[in-house]
Every structure is written in C-alpha cells, then in structure tokens.
Amino acid sequence: MNSVNTKICRFAQHDVIFYEGDMADRVFEIVEGAVMLYKLLPDGRRQVVEMLGPQALFGIPAHGIYDCAAETLVPTVLRSLRRRDLEEQMDLQQHITRCLLSQMERLHDHAVLLGRKSATERVASFLFRFVANRGGVGCTGPGKGEVDEETVRLNMTRQEIADFLGLTIETVSRVFSDMKRRGVICIEKTDQIRINNVCGLCHLTGAH
Amino acid sequence: MNSVNTKICRFAQHDVIFYEGDMADRVFEIVEGAVMLYKLLPDGRRQVVEMLGPQALFGIPAHGIYDCAAETLVPTVLRSLRRRDLEEQMDLQQHITRCLLSQMERLHDHAVLLGRKSATERVASFLFRFVANRGGVGCTGPGKGEVDEETVRLNMTRQEIADFLGLTIETVSRVFSDMKRRGVICIEKTDQIRINNVCGLCHLTGAH
DNA sequence: CGGGAATTTGACAGTGGTCAAGTGCCGTGG
DNA sequence: CCACGGCACTTGACCACTGTCAAATTCCCG
Numbered sequence: 001m002n003s004v005n006t007k008i009c010r011f012a013q014h015d016v017i018f019y020e021g022d023m024a025d026r027v028f029e030i031v032e033g034a035v036m037l038y039k040l041l042p043d044g045r046r047q048v049v050e051m052l053g054p055q056a057l058f059g060i061p062a063h064g065i066y067d068c069a070a071e072t073l074v075p076t077v078l079r080s081l082r083r084r085d086l087e088e089q090m091d092l093q094q095h096i097t098r099c100l101l102s103q104m105e106r107l108h109d110h111a112v113l114l115g116r117k118s119a120t121e122r123v124a125s126f127l128f129r130f131v132a133n134r135g136g137v138g139c140t141g142p143g144k145g146e147v148d149e150e151t152v153r154l155n156m157t158r159q160e161i162a163d164f165l166g167l168t169i170e171t172v173s174r175v176f177s178d179m180k181r182r183g184v185i186c187i188e189k190t191d192q193i194r195i196n197n198v199c200g201l202c203h204l205t206g207a208h
Numbered sequence: 209m210n211s212v213n214t215k216i217c218r219f220a221q222h223d224v225i226f227y228e229g230d231m232a233d234r235v236f237e238i239v240e241g242a243v244m245l246y247k248l249l250p251d252g253r254r255q256v257v258e259m260l261g262p263q264a265l266f267g268i269p270a271h272g273i274y275d276c277a278a279e280t281l282v283p284t285v286l287r288s289l290r291r292r293d294l295e296e297q298m299d300l301q302q303h304i305t306r307c308l309l310s311q312m313e314r315l316h317d318h319a320v321l322l323g324r325k326s327a328t329e330r331v332a333s334f335l336f337r338f339v340a341n342r343g344g345v346g347c348t349g350p351g352k353g354e355v356d357e358e359t360v361r362l363n364m365t366r367q368e369i370a371d372f373l374g375l376t377i378e379t380v381s382r383v384f385s386d387m388k389r390r391g392v393i394c395i396e397k398t399d400q401i402r403i404n405n406v407c408g409l410c411h412l413t414g415a416h
Numbered sequence: 417c418g419g420g421a422a423t424t425t426g427a428c429a430g431t432g433g434t435c436a437a438g439t440g441c442c443g444t445g446g
Numbered sequence: 447c448c449a450c451g452g453c454a455c456t457t458g459a460c461c462a463c464t465g466t467c468a469a470a471t472t473c474c475c476g
Binding site: 037039041042043045046047049050060061062063067068087090093094096097098100101102103104105107108109110111112114115116117163165166206207208 | 245271275306309324371
C-alpha cells in the first residue's frame, strides 16, 4: 500500500483511531506498532476481537461503517488511504485478499480459544503468541539440553488481556500467579514475562 | 464466480467437503444450501467457527492448507474452482474482498458472543440470526398491534448448535426449555422453532 | 408399532465471576 | 532522597453459571 494519497499518522499509546459506528472513509495499514480492535456490548462488556501488528490492514468495513473500535497498544505509525482510492487500486486487491485471509485464520483460532478453552489454556495460548519462532508447524521443542526460555513483552494491561481472552481481570491475574507458582513463568515486570519452559507452556495451550 | 474451469458439485446433508489440514487446491462458492466450518482440539473438543449460506466463499486458505474442516448442514450445491485460477482472475478480486469482509464482521460478532455472552444470550443471538429481515439496523419492533412472531428452521443438531455457541448440548437444551417455559418460543419440532415474540428475543441477545 | 438415537431432565461439581480488601509499583512533590 | 498518593494488580471468600455424568423421555424412521 504505497501509492497516491496515502497519509502517514503517528499515534501515542492507547490512542483511539476510530470508534465502532464511525463513518469508514479511511483504511489503515500498520507501519509500526500494534493495534487492537474491539467491540462493546451496551452494558459495557468488551471483547477485543483482533490484535494486529506491522503490515496488517484494518478499517476496511463491509458496509461503510466501522464494525469495531480501533485503539493502539503502543506508540504506532499508520499509513492511511481513502477507501475509494483503495477500491480503485486493482493491483492492491490481491495483497488485500492475502491480508484478510491470514486475519481470518487468526480469527478462527481465536474462536476456538473463546469457545472451547479453559482459562489456563487461554492464557497459555496468549503467551505463546509472543514466542515468534514457535508459531509455526510442529512445536519440535528445543535442541536437546538447550535452555528453552524466552522473555516476552506484553504491552497490554491485565484488563486488555482479559477482554481479549474473554475472561475477567481477576482470573487472568490468578492464572499468571498459578503459572508463576508452578515455575512455568517468571513475572519480571507486570508487563514483561519470562517463559521458563516454552515447550511446557505449549502443552498448556490445549493445542498439543 | 462464473468463469472458466468452475465445477458444480452436489453434497448430501452432513457430508464432509474437506478436513482441516487437507491440501487446499480448490476454493468453493455456495450456490445453494449451508456449510459449517469447524476446528477440532486434539482431545475432541470442537468449535464451529463459521456458518455460511448462499454466495459465501470458503476454502481460500492463507497458506495452502485448509485451516478448518467444512461440512454441509443441509443438501448443498457448490461451485468450485482451482485455487490457481482464482488468483489469476483479477476481475474477481474485488468480489472476493467483499465476501471476506462480510465474513470478517460476522466473525467479530461471533467473538463477542463467545467471549462475553451468557448461555441465554448466545442461544437468543443464534435464533435471532434466522430472523432475516431483522438482522439490520435498529430492531424497530413490529408494526403496532402486529403479531411479532416467526417460525425458523435450524437445520442443525443440538450438538452442532452447542459447538457453534461454545456450550454443551445439555446447556443448549436447557436454555431452549427455559425459553419455552417463559413463552418466548415454541418448539414445534426439535429443529423447527416458533419465536412468539421476536422483539422480546432480541432483548435477550445482550445487544440491546 | 418398535428400536435406537437424539434430546431432555436431574443431581451434583467445578470453573470462573463477583465483590471486597490488600499489596505493590511508579510518578509527583516536598 | 524519601514520603505520599493513586492506580493497577493481586489475593481471598463466596457464589452462580455452566459442565459432567447418569437416567428418563421423546422423536424419528423403518
């Protein structure tokens, strides 16, 4: 997405980019940073439906109105484009399709998490997302004798994590404490966690 | 999707179209019928992640392998196309994008349902999907004095409903019984339900 | 009408939610 | 440099909702 009429915008942490229901005249690509998309129920319950990183596209609505709110998790740089322009850029269509398809697969996994996983499995799956290299096929485990640890930076409050995982803040906190007690993780700072045993964590996700 | 190399296939009810993990060489469009996409956890838990009707596209994977299994809910007619051909049909790209975007919005709603709604709200939301005309903006209610009822055909077993809503079969059954007791619905046949008060049902969805 | 599967119902248990109190972290200001 | 205040997070006690397991019932179809 690097053509006419693109505009670069910078956002601070926790800035709102748009609200659900806003007229969707612009679409966005993440250049750097992270964004969450969420929906609210009238009584205030919130569900974070997607978390997006660099290269992701968002704000392309099916019907002219944003179906989610978008908010940054960290200071973020976005490239934005008028929606009309996007539609006319035929050469972009295939790129858009590809982005949407990966996001769709993530949404499917997230549905499994929300519909069928326990609190521990949800938190484990969540932490596991941050271990980049292991995302792929076949958690083969570490090379033998290798220390299988990793420190990750969440960049999300407990409330945001809870709203993403379909839990409450207290449950998220309790699961973290449990995992700490069992030696799976160390909480170095509230928002920075060392996974002592990635392979062990993987088994807690329910996917293996 | 009406070009070279398309192939029409007919499937009976509950036929499997493909399994998760199969090589994704063909993509599908629903001509007539209904299809569910689901994923399984290794211990057998299942989550239905999408239910699709006519015109929907599915089986377009981000990475060459189907990320979900696909199974018909009713006898279904599909049009299929080699994946390579689809990619080359530039004139289709915009259509694909549009389909994916609507599906994405549905997935967002489904995430809210799975992450934040109670059993009753889930079942109510589920039934509400079948009331076609009311899907849109502003459940304005029936014209005054009008009988506000509707009979819907589910075409899904209780197990399929449960796996779609992230519940157990027993909970789904109990919620149906509750609603019957409270006069919101009548269960004419296990799979055919009369909604006595659409507006009332709508209030049970949690979205109002 | 009969048989088997799907659904419903009941009793009970457990996970996660709620509400309230306690602790810790971090920035501000003295 | 340290004391203070506020906010985020953690912990505890209790409860409700939904899951589990088992039994009864109904539905569907031959």
